[in-house]
Amino acid sequence: LPNGLRIDAARAEAQRAYELDRRHVFHSWSAQRQLDPMTISAAQGCCVWDGAGHRLLDFSSQLVNTNIGHQHPKVVAAVQEQAAKLCTVAPQHVNAARSEAARLVAERTPGELDRIFFTNGGADAVEHAVRMARLHTGRTKVLARYRSYHGGTDLAVNLTGDPRRWPNDRGAAGVVHFHGPFRYRSQFHAESEAQECERALEHLEQTILLEGSDTIAAIILESIPGTAGIMVPPPGYLAGVRALCDRFGIVYIADEVMSGFGRTGRWFAIEHAAAPAGSSAVSESASSAGEFRAVVPDLLTFAKGVNSGYVPLGGVAIAPHIAATFDDRVYPGGLTYSGHPLATAAAVATITAMAEERIVENAARIGEQVLGPGLHALAERHRCIGEVRGLGVFWALELVRDRQTREPLVPSGGTVLRELDTACRSAGLLLAVNANRLHIVPPCTISEAEAKEGLAILDDALTLADAHTA
Numbered sequence: 001l002p003n004g005l006r007i008d009a010a011r012a013e014a015q016r017a018y019e020l021d022r023r024h025v026f027h028s029w030s031a032q033r034q035l036d037p038m039t040i041s042a043a044q045g046c047c048v049w050d051g052a053g054h055r056l057l058d059f060s061s062q063l064v065n066t067n068i069g070h071q072h073p074k075v076v077a078a079v080q081e082q083a084a085k086l087c088t089v090a091p092q093h094v095n096a097a098r099s100e101a102a103r104l105v106a107e108r109t110p111g112e113l114d115r116i117f118f119t120n121g122g123a124d125a126v127e128h129a130v131r132m133a134r135l136h137t138g139r140t141k142v143l144a145r146y147r148s149y150h151g152g153t154d155l156a157v158n159l160t161g162d163p164r165r166w167p168n169d170r171g172a173a174g175v176v177h178f179h180g181p182f183r184y185r186s187q188f189h190a191e192s193e194a195q196e197c198e199r200a201l202e203h204l205e206q207t208i209l210l211e212g213s214d215t216i217a218a219i220i221l222e223s224i225p226g227t228a229g230i231m232v233p234p235p236g237y238l239a240g241v242r243a244l245c246d247r248f249g250i251v252y253i254a255d256e257v258m259s260g261f262g263r264t265g266r267w268f269a270i271e272h273a274a275a276p277a278g279s280s281a282v283s284e285s286a287s288s289a290g291e292f293r294a295v296v297p298d299l300l301t302f303a304k305g306v307n308s309g310y311v312p313l314g315g316v317a318i319a320p321h322i323a324a325t326f327d328d329r330v331y332p333g334g335l336t337y338s339g340h341p342l343a344t345a346a347a348v349a350t351i352t353a354m355a356e357e358r359i360v361e362n363a364a365r366i367g368e369q370v371l372g373p374g375l376h377a378l379a380e381r382h383r384c385i386g387e388v389r390g391l392g393v394f395w396a397l398e399l400v401r402d403r404q405t406r407e408p409l410v411p412s413g414g415t416v417l418r419e420l421d422t423a424c425r426s427a428g429l430l431l432a433v434n435a436n437r438l439h440i441v442p443p444c445t446i447s448e449a450e451a452k453e454g455l456a457i458l459d460d461a462l463t464l465a466d467a468h469t470a
């Protein structure tokens with residue numbers, strides 16, 4: 001095993017860990033008795049080793065967070081050095097790791113989003129972004145998309161547009177859901193991506209008008225919805241959302257917790273939405289190379305890839321006009337570990353290594369040259385694949401029982417996808433299963449050979465699912 005681990009010792013430890021887990025650990029989003037969780041004993045690069053010592057290619061990046069791969073030596077060393085130097089300080093003090101991490105994040109976020117509030121993860125970043133938007137506007141309502149995920153805390157789960165909200169919904173959080181563009185399962189019956197975009201923007205405008213534009217503090221939107229299905233928005237959609245926010249004085253919150261820090265082959269997914277210069281649908285302050293202008297949100301939430309999850313970290317990047325609201329007025333919020341030295345030291349090392357080793361470029365190249373073409377080739381061979389979507393190292397296969405009707409292969413997980421998942425695992429591939437979809441989301445560092453190895457395992461496993469099609 002990697003990192004000097006001996007297989008017999010690792011197996012013994014895994015056995016004990018499993019027993020203690022089943023006795024004492026309470027798991028997220030689960031009926032506890034129905035669980036049979038997998039033990040991970042070791043990890044390196046794009047691979048993990050299970051409790052029995054079997055190697056698996058990690059096409060899940062855990063929860064889509066190990067963008068830099070597992071056990072990157074520079075990040076491990078940075079955490080070790082920081083631990084030896086200064087493990088923890090209260091957030092009211094300046095700490096060098098946090099200052100440097102804030103600079104590095106600010107330099108990469110679009111436009112002038114250069115004030116950074118650090119949190120412990122994605123959900124609390126979302127909570128704080130909404131709080132800032134409400135205080136800035138003096139309004140309460142927040143519009144959020146159906147087919148979205150924004151986190152598991154109280155408000156974040158109420159913003160979420162998937163079934164995880166249902167048992168948690170208090171109906172009083174001031175959240176209104178709208179439909180975003182998703183042509184494969186469109187409620188707009190659009191004939192083209194352009195029409196889908198236009199109708200989705202009309203629908204959003206109507207929602208704003210019917211809710212009362214001056215009651216709406218913010219629109220929160222994943223630049224590419226991740227957990228809900230990796231739906232890349234049509235060109236013009238995010239620029240159109242920006243324009244609506246400008247028109248009605250609504251704060252645009254881009255949730256880049258999953259899509260940020262290289263996953264899509266750019267530092268942030270919203271960079272793919274650049275609109276032609278001169279278009280009224282872009283922020284005046286924004287500019288990017290050439291004739292295109294970036295779509296710049298007012299607040300951008302991040303977590304996961306910022307330090308690949310080596311130590312929990314998230315945050316909100318804040319535009320100057322929102323930050324200015326709190327120049328002479330107290331921001332009523334905070335966290336004991338805001339900008340924790342170990343977490344921000346890991347962020348500094350992660351962002352620096354990603355830049356030096358051209359890891360974002362690697363994600364773009366693998367997407368264009370290997371995963372994209374490879375997954376489309378699988379769709380030609382397997383009739384269970386209804387649609388292939390994505391870019392960079394951020395892909396979904398939508399599995400259907402019938403390509404004509406687009407009936408999902410299983411409504412929500414179910415035995416076919418469990419079988420497929422098990423088959424992949426036994427052949428050495430770990431991927432993410434979501435409802436009737438497979439998400440192919442390996443680390444941004446994945447090599448061509450590893451990507452091809454994973455695709456070959458997937459190819460065999462998909463034959464199982466073909467047997468369940470009409």
Ligand code: PLP
Nearest residue numbers: 121122123149150151255257258
């Ligand atoms: N926002 C998005 C877009 C996410 O994908 C997630 C997690 O998957 C979150 C927020 C919540 O992040 P966390 O689980 O770190 O609280």
